[in-house]
Amino acid sequence: MPSPILEVRDLCVDYVTNSGDVRAVDHVDLTVEAGEFLAIVGESGCGKSTLLFAIAQLLSPPAEISGGSVIFKGNDMVQLSPSELRHMRWRDYSVVMQSAMNALNPMKSIEAQFKDAMAAHGNMSAEAMRNRSAEVLKLVGVDAVHLRSYPHQLSGGMRQRAMIAMALLFTPDLVIMDEPTSALDVVAQRSLMIQIKELQDRLGFAVIFVTHDMSLVSHYSARLAVMYGGQIAEAARTASLFEKPLHPYSVGLLDAFPSIHGPRRVLTGIPGSPPDLARPPAGCRFQPRCPQAMPECAVRQPGLYSVGDSMVRCLLYEAAQPGRPE
Numbered sequence: 001m002p003s004p005i006l007e008v009r010d011l012c013v014d015y016v017t018n019s020g021d022v023r024a025v026d027h028v029d030l031t032v033e034a035g036e037f038l039a040i041v042g043e044s045g046c047g048k049s050t051l052l053f054a055i056a057q058l059l060s061p062p063a064e065i066s067g068g069s070v071i072f073k074g075n076d077m078v079q080l081s082p083s084e085l086r087h088m089r090w091r092d093y094s095v096v097m098q099s100a101m102n103a104l105n106p107m108k109s110i111e112a113q114f115k116d117a118m119a120a121h122g123n124m125s126a127e128a129m130r131n132r133s134a135e136v137l138k139l140v141g142v143d144a145v146h147l148r149s150y151p152h153q154l155s156g157g158m159r160q161r162a163m164i165a166m167a168l169l170f171t172p173d174l175v176i177m178d179e180p181t182s183a184l185d186v187v188a189q190r191s192l193m194i195q196i197k198e199l200q201d202r203l204g205f206a207v208i209f210v211t212h213d214m215s216l217v218s219h220y221s222a223r224l225a226v227m228y229g230g231q232i233a234e235a236a237r238t239a240s241l242f243e244k245p246l247h248p249y250s251v252g253l254l255d256a257f258p259s260i261h262g263p264r265r266v267l268t269g270i271p272g273s274p275p276d277l278a279r280p281p282a283g284c285r286f287q288p289r290c291p292q293a294m295p296e297c298a299v300r301q302p303g304l305y306s307v308g309d310s311m312v313r314c315l316l317y318e319a320a321q322p323g324r325p326e
């Protein structure tokens with residue numbers, strides 16, 4: 001069995017505020033195998049982007065890692081110095097942000113930005129940099145003529161593709177993506193997802209893909225981690241989660257998005273909103289919104305229980321744990 005390329009262990013991230021620390025990521029464990037596509041899903045405010053930024057070591061104050069480790073290719077990234085991290089970023093792992101318009105420099109051509117990234121990580125000749133820039137842009141389906149374009153001269157879809165091309169300059173082992181398709185229309189979204197998956201299959205990098213839209217990743221991710229209130233609510237193989245979601249929150253999320261397959265059905269949202277992490281509920285964090293809540297859910301916090309190959313944080317599954325009386 002190959003060892004995972006990334007192991008997140010017991011990771012906690014706090015936002016340090018004058019009125020007290022707010023825990024946005026609460027004791028999260030995750031693993032990613034080489035070449036695997038893992039999606040992290042959940043509503044806004046559930047901690048998924050904070051988790052992703054913590055993995056990429058891109059948090060800035062007031063957010064800080066208050067515990068745990070992020071082991072990537074044998075190094076604990078939490079313990080690395082800024083210069084050690086700079087050395088690994090782009091080369092070993094790269095990050096694709098939600099909005100390329102904000103992530104790309106509006107004052108520089110795409111080629112100049114690619115060149116900056118390559119110059120920071122080696123001593124390639126000007127010609128080698130030009131060739132590599134054209135190569136990665138073609139990989140994402142954009143004509144190399146656009147190397148001379150500035151970000152505002154490209155469509156939203158082309159900008160996101162340029163960001164992905166930049167992330168692939170050194171063919172890293174891991175590409176971390178934060179809702180990279182959220183600003184695109186559904187047609188451009190689908191085409192970009194197909195492209196990402198094709199590139200992943202061809203080049204063999206692992207992907208962590210954060211999205212609030214579960215249906216978007218249903219065909220592309222091997223595993224899903226559903227986050228709620230800063231914690232993993234359910235982690236499972238994508239196919240099994242879509243077929244038989246265990247956590248009531250996963251059920252609610254699935255019912256909130258249209259399915260491409262199967263009969264038409266009425267979409268139902270999840271009433272209420274995610275918890276205020278400054279004052280999380282005493283028991284289960286999903287209890288105020290849960291249609292299956294029991295009296296004990298208001299006072300007892302569920303653990304993360306194994307059910308087959310899946311993990312689920314819900315008291316409904318506690319009784320089935322080995323060693324527990326029926």
Ligand code: SF4
Binds near residue numbers: 248285293294314
């Ligand atoms: Fe719902 Fe209770 Fe399970 Fe929480 S522990 S998800 S409130 S049934």
